[in-house]
Amino acid sequence: MEQKEARPSFLKKRSKRLLFPGRFLHALAVLFGVSLATFLVAHATGDPVDLLVSPSATLAVRAQMRSTLGLDRPLMEQYLLFLSHALHGDFGQSFIYHQSVTTLVLARLGPTLILAGSAFAIALAVSLPLGVLAAARGGWAAGALQLFSMLGLAIPSFWLGLMLVLLFAVNLRLLPVDGYGTFSHLILPALTLSLQSIARLSRLVASGMRGALQSDYVRTARAKGLLEGRVVWVHALRNVLVPVVTMAGLELGDLLSSAVVVEVVFAWPGIGRLAVTALGERDFPLLQGTVFIAGFGFVMINAGADALCARLDPRLNVRTRA
């Protein structure tokens, strides 16, 4: 079950542990790591109270924060307290919005998911046919895809976003510069965000397809006289989909990560822009909550992608160590 693949495979392939039946336990272990990392970073600078209350807070507020977080107790106990608060969805209060961090982050989660989801849909819709055509045609088509994906991986998303704004909003006046609400507001950010995914996924599809087209079952399909179109789009494509779905989980994570920058460019009210605002105002609880919830969500998405993969390809359920 080794998918040999040009570039991203070794950069992006998850470790084999995820294929084990204990998928749920594994996700749990990663979530534990996520919470530990978030907790330790907050404590790395010494006194987290300096970070967690606004700089103008009085001594009384600081003392109260200290006892809420249990900072007078051992580190281990503090972590358990942090974890129990986190599991109850309590990440404290934001200084700038004077609201619970969880409420704020959850309100911004929708726009981010809409943006990342649309970009993901565009990426799939474009890269599947693109990769299949490049592999089936070969020659110049394969070269053109190579060039396109190289460029797509090199262009910074924030710059691409600004260039699209320059062209479609400033010069042609077809679409709004930034903002949120209508479908026309979604077009430019989603396109911007999708380019890198298209570049990566189409390469993956093309290389998987090249391998599939040389395999025995495709030769059999051809030998029994099936139309080439059916061989490519039905028989071969099905086997290409498994690595694509595996990558898709990671791809969605990359999209969520790049969305931060794209949201800032287009003033999109998602969690990325929330985090950047929190950074500007040094609103640390808000930042911590955002990072934690984003990491949590990403682990869930990946677990889902894994389960889906196992459904698509029963071979992955076999307990083997490669």
Next chain:
Amino acid sequence: MRLPFTRGARSLSGLIGALLLAAVLACAIGAPRIAPYRPTQIDLRQRLLPPAWEPTGSTRHLLGTDNVGRDMLSRIVWGARISLSVGLAASLLGAMAGSTLGLCAGFFGGPTDSIISWLIDVQLAFPFTLFAIFLLAVFGGGFLPVVFVLALATWVNYARIVRSQAQSLRAQDFVTAARAIGVGAPRILRRYILPAVLPSIVVVASFSAAQAILTEAALSFLGVGVDPTIPSWGAMVNLGRNYLQGAWWMATFPGIAIAITVLAANLLGDWLGARLDPRGR
């Protein structure tokens, strides 16, 4: 001995990548000699001058000037320093940490492997840009923190590939033979396994440098980069964003510089991968 860049379909793109990278490196090293102006030299009478080929442009400022009259070309040439130094330093640091962990995980297996694999999965669980913002908010910006944060982004790349290669190498005869004559584990790792995985490390280093340069640019764009007083490409794009309507060149050119540098590193990595990977021959 065959000359480099003379073989295979990727050799031309590899050559282009190497040449582009050499040009960017020359800009970074020779910035004081190449750049026509100092990057911080303000000239308010010459502000927002378009590039030379526009009707109102001037040949004294080939790529135009920014909002306070600084020469765009000079700032881009100087910006190469930050991009390359951060990219290389982060990639190198990531290589040392990631390769060491990957070697140990793959060679020793068992609990060592479980712990390191867990670290890899946890690292990958964070949307990285958010995590980087979080870290830089706690530890503050500046050259070293940014390099450390970017190394945190790249170590996983090395750890994964080195781990899987070390795993298959440890069962090979030459390793078994070394063990049989009593060579210790540290020496086996350094003298037997490391040389065998080094080609892959070099390939990953090339892609990781590209990734680090791109991420550094994004962080500078968001305002958590190295130092706002040193010209960096990401920060220049961010500045140009406010002048998109009247002065398109301010955001456009630094972005092209980023894309060219990243493209060059990726092309070189592709070529190295095709050349150094024994399975590709």
